[in-house]
Amino acid sequence: MNIYVIMKRTFDTEEKIVIENGQISDEGVEFIINPYDEYAIEEAIRLRDDNGGEVTVVSIGDEEVEKELRTALAMGADKAVLINNEDIEDSDQFTTASLLAAYFEDKEYDLILGGNVSNDNSTGQVGPRLAEQLDIPYVTTITKFELDGEKVTIERDVEGDVEVIETSLPLLVTAQQGLNDPRYPSLPGIMKAKKKPLEEIDYDDLDIDEDEIEAKTETVEIFLPPKKEAGKILEGELDEQVQELVKLLRQEAKVI
């Protein structure tokens, strides 16, 4: 089975967001594999172990992503591919999906896994966009994946409910929390990962034109959510408090 995982390097979930000159600063920030992509990697490794084949993890970014790719190799993936996009100035989810589509053009794949969303931009677009471009079926927010010959049975999370879907390969799925419990890479596995292949591709090497993949969206402004203000405690008789509350909800909070 040829299994691919698309993976993004993101800020550690614990990091505080700092805005400098209108941009999110990444100074001193710890990076991780996007947690949802970690579920995808884990699932891919388990499927490979059960069914044979190969797991290739693909990421788009700069050289720094090698660290996260190596982590995926240390977890048990067989190969890693880095598509270097440093020279692309204007990029969004459309750009990312298009680069990936160009990469997959001449590949044989049975299954592509990704995260449901990334923990930074959280658009959840790259997986579905890629599947559309490759013209293969896709299922998002999956919490269970079962393969029986060609038949695939999937459980997906729909706002807290479970939907069961039957489909077949080739297929793209995106992982939701609960799909599995990702393993920690073993220390010997980390040392061995050094010897596994990590291919670096420049986006120029893909059959693609920069104009064709130019971002479709524009970021107008980046700002932090307003600081939470201290709560107000109302005093007095109960009916006075109710009157005061209604007044505040109308005039200050403007919610009624």
Next chain:
Amino acid sequence: MDFRLDEDIEFLKSNIRKFVEEEVEKVAMQIEKEDRVPERIIQLSKEMGLFGLSIPEEYGGLGIGMVGKCALYEELGKTHNGFTTLIGAHTGIGTVGIVEMGNDEQKEKYLPAMAAGEKIGAFALTEPAAGSNASNLKTTAAKKGDKYILNGTKHYITNATEADVFTVMAVTDPSKGAKGITSFIVEKGFPGFHLGAVEEKMGLKGSHSAELIFEDCEVPEENVLGELGKGYVNALKILANGRAGLAARNLGSCQKLLDMSLAYVEDRVQFGVPIIEHQAVAHMVAEMAVEIEALRSFTYRVAWMVEEGKKVIKEAAMLKLYGSEVYNRVADKALQVHGGLGYISDYPIERFYRDARITRIYEGTSEIQKNIIAGQLRKEYNQ
């Protein structure tokens, strides 16, 4: 001179950090209350290969040098010391004897299972009458056919309750004093091997120290570890080898205490300002940081000396002494800057404070380290 760690080691370190933060820290209070490391943590540690930290690659271990090991121990030191001791006593004194002094058959027989954590290791030197005076052993090993018959009692043996494989020092020739001691590899299943009382302790919860009783315990001849009569020297070598690792664990604990203290003194307001703005508090934090930095440099220098194959008797003793004393001073200051909260058991400071205390005692007390250092200094002077 280059103070950077290899990229590989940094990478291993960041993976241990993640494991420690996401898994071990979450159950630290539970370990403390239940005096037990949860099975899940043990299982994950096995899967990660933590038990093979000091075992060569050919026997299924990680196969890294002392500098790398110290970097990993430093990360492990940041979390619950009982957990760290369980791992550390196995990867340190519990396996080093077989790695360093074992023959090929012994290594093949024991190390792969020990690297996988399927068999846990322990080191048994101390006896009721032989603490600091470690060569005053009463446990005897008499040759009988192709076996040695062990009789005697060891106490305070870390990992005794969990361990399957013990490095045991016993007297094979009472007429020769320290030169009549031999090391043995003893399995818990050998006839005549009994586990005695498990001690209640001040700290290091989750790590257990207990008594071993040998009652005509039969040990096959092929389980003699190293040469006959070299047991005491072996024990000293095993302990010396462990010293950089122990210091690195102490270093990690110190760093954790400093990090917690910094966060607290910036946050806690008294007299209208964060308490770090009171100079007495600021100075305590500064003093902690200086000692930690000195300990860090010293730890990695000794680790480097070990890697270079240099003789480190004096330096290892200095490091054992310094690392333990710094840990105790840092724990004391961390508790002080936390005020009452530092003394409350729902918060980890008092746990580190109690756990720090043992480091001045086990693997050779601070006083014994000073004896070793002074002895080495005299030797150098008189040469």
